[in-house]
Amino acid sequence: MTTTPTFDTFFQEILSKFDGTLALIVSDLQGETLLKVTSPREPELGIINSQIASTFAMANEQGNKLLLGQTKHVILFYNKHVVCQLNCSPLAITLIADNKHDGGNVGILLNIMNKLEESNVLSCLVKAYNLTKEDGDF
Amino acid sequence: KKETMEAQLDKTLDEIASRDGVTGVLVSDKNGLCLGSRGDAFEAAGSAQAAAHLHAVQTGAASLSPEDEMPIVAIQTTQANVLLYNNESYTVAVSQSKEQ
Numbered sequence: 548m549t550t551t552p553t554f555d556t557f558f559q560e561i562l563s564k565f566d567g568t569l570a571l572i573v574s575d576l577q578g579e580t581l582l583k584v585t586s587p588r589e590p591e592l593g594i595i596n597s598q599i600a601s602t603f604a605m606a607n608e609q610g611n612k613l614l615l616g617q618t619k620h621v622i623l624f625y626n627k628h629v630v631c632q633l634n635c636s637p638l639a640i641t642l643i644a645d646n647k648h649d650g651g652n653v654g655i656l657l658n659i660m661n662k663l664e665e666s667n668v669l670s671c672l673v674k675a676y677n678l679t680k681e682d683g684d685f
Numbered sequence: 686k687k688e689t690m691e692a693q694l695d696k697t698l699d700e701i702a703s704r705d706g707v708t709g710v711l712v713s714d715k716n717g718l719c720l721g722s723r724g725d726a727f728e729a730a731g732s733a734q735a736a737a738h739l740h741a742v743q744t745g746a747a748s749l750s751p752e753d754e755m756p757i758v759a760i761q762t763t764q765a766n767v768l769l770y771n772n773e774s775y776t777v778a779v780s781q782s783k784e785q
Binding site: 565566567629649650651652653654655657658 | 713715716717718719733734736737738740741744745
């Protein structure tokens with residue numbers, strides 16, 4: 548029996564492929580979380596809350612006021628985690644990884660973000676989001 | 686003339702890259718971000734991607750024996766031999782052609 552691939556399974560595969568990655572969140576730039584996937588290693592990741600999406604939305608808005616162009620990525624270093632957030636308007640992708648001994652692999656997170664941007668997945672997500680917005684169901 | 690802060694790093698990379706048989710050298714920081722690279726050994730993958738993956742390999746190798754010092758990792762491919770050296774702050778990768 549084959550299972551229909553979903554965004555969940557796709558992002559789950561990404562988390563399992565790259566050591567150290569803990570969670571992936573898709574949200575919109577208004578701060579609404581659309582999709583959340585966590586690694587089986589830490590399914591109840593404490594850092595994830597509703598504020599992650601809204602905080603990035605705010606940071607993105609403020610960053611644009613620097614008049615240095617559109618915000619592309621935001622990278623946040625915490626004691627135990629490193630967070631990479633990608634602006635793919637109207638959506639935002641947040642990737643969370645381990646930052647053990649201050650050595651969280653940000654390079655891998657940026658690689659994942661670049662691969663997602665190059666792939667069709669993000670454009671499909673954006674299309675789906677725009678459709679639901681038009682329908683007014685969201 | 687003021688020396689840029691990466692002048693010493695550039696000089697070291699140039700020196701390593703000029704040695705016989707060395708096809709590429711790359712330095713990444715402790716977060717897998719590329720600090721500098723020379724040669725075309727890592728150009729196929731891109732320096733930024735290579736830095737991230739090499740750092741991940743080094744971290745993985747170190748986790749096999751956490752109580753030991755940082756290991757030196759040797760990767761043999763069909764095209765090259767790559768040596769990885771790591772200290773707490775950075776990872777150095779040197780690629781040598783197979784003929785050496």
